[in-house]
Amino acid sequence: MTSRLFAICFDASRPSDLARFWSGVLDLESVEGPNGEAELLPPDATGFRIRFLPVREPKTGRNRAHFDLTSASPEEQLRTVARALELGGDHFDVGQLPDEEHVVLADPEGNEFCVIEAGNRFLADTGRIGALACDGTQRVGRFWSEALRWPLVWDQDEETAIQSPDGGTKITWGGPPVAPKTGPNRICFELALPAGIGPETETDRLLSLGATRDGTGEDARGRVPMRDPDGNEFFLRRPR
Numbered sequence: 453m454t455s456r457l458f459a460i461c462f463d464a465s466r467p468s469d470l471a472r473f474w475s476g477v478l479d480l481e482s483v484e485g486p487n488g489e490a491e492l493l494p495p496d497a498t499g500f501r502i503r504f505l506p507v508r509e510p511k512t513g514r515n516r517a518h519f520d521l522t523s524a525s526p527e528e529q530l531r532t533v534a535r536a537l538e539l540g541g542d543h544f545d546v547g548q549l550p551d552e553e554h555v556v557l558a559d560p561e562g563n564e565f566c567v568i569e570a571g572n573r574f575l576a577d578t579g580r581i582g583a584l585a586c587d588g589t590q591r592v593g594r595f596w597s598e599a600l601r602w603p604l605v606w607d608q609d610e611e612t613a614i615q616s617p618d619g620g621t622k623i624t625w626g627g628p629p630v631a632p633k634t635g636p637n638r639i640c641f642e643l644a645l646p647a648g649i650g651p652e653t654e655t656d657r658l659l660s661l662g663a664t665r666d667g668t669g670e671d672a673r674g675r676v677p678m679r680d681p682d683g684n685e686f687f688l689r690r691p692r
Contacts, residue, residue: 454601455654455688457616458644459491459501460584463511463636464561467504473559474502476539477521477532478580495579498618503642505673511562514546516631516684517639519565520554522575522582532567533557563638574606574622581621583613584639588625592682595662596623599680600643633683641686642675651676651688658688 471490523529575582593612610627
């Protein structure tokens with residue numbers, strides 16, 4: 453058995469407020485956690501949580517990852533955009549062309565996300581969060597396929613994508629050029645150890661796949677900090 457994707461974590465200046473925004477956009481239940489944390493619960497047992505963790509540092513620069521939200525119809529795309537703007541989001545310019553049909557927005561703390569037009573075949577049947585779209589190399593996509601035991605559903609022209617065997621959100625990496633990393637990522641993965649497997653056993657497996665340790669021991673939240681082959685932070689946590 454291997455670790456599972458427990459949560460996608462956002463660093464946040466105001467976790468409760470950011471959770472309230474995403475709860476309204478995604479129609480997911482929001483709950484308060486310890487020490488100022490907040491999280492959204494997945495719609496079913498196969499999904500992942502979205503956690504908002506308090507930090508003091510403000511966001512600077514573009515994130516290496518963003519959500520792509522799906523739309524069942526043009527009208528739903530318009531409703532999602534309107535709802536996000538109503539909740540405190542804003543339009544965001546990434547140089548998109550006038551004829552592009554997706555809409556790029558940012559949440560109240562500047563985290564970019566896209567509302568994808570209806571009829572996108574690659575994101576068909578993925579759910580409300582169609583993808584977590586990441587800057588990254590082919591190597592890191594293959595690493596996460598092995599780490600999570602999620603099959604590669606795309607591996608072409610140095611672009612990769614994985615998806616759980618149970619379906620749901622895809623995780624994609626766009627290949628070169630990869631944006632330079634200028635500091636800690638504000639969006640990262642949190643993996644839950646399987647029952648009966650110690651952190652050292654799973655850490656050793658991930659190291660053998662190409663991960664590295666990020667310091668020694670556990671962080672203040674009791675998680676083992678690591679980095680994937682592209683240098684992105686991720687964490688191992690004991691199962692709840």
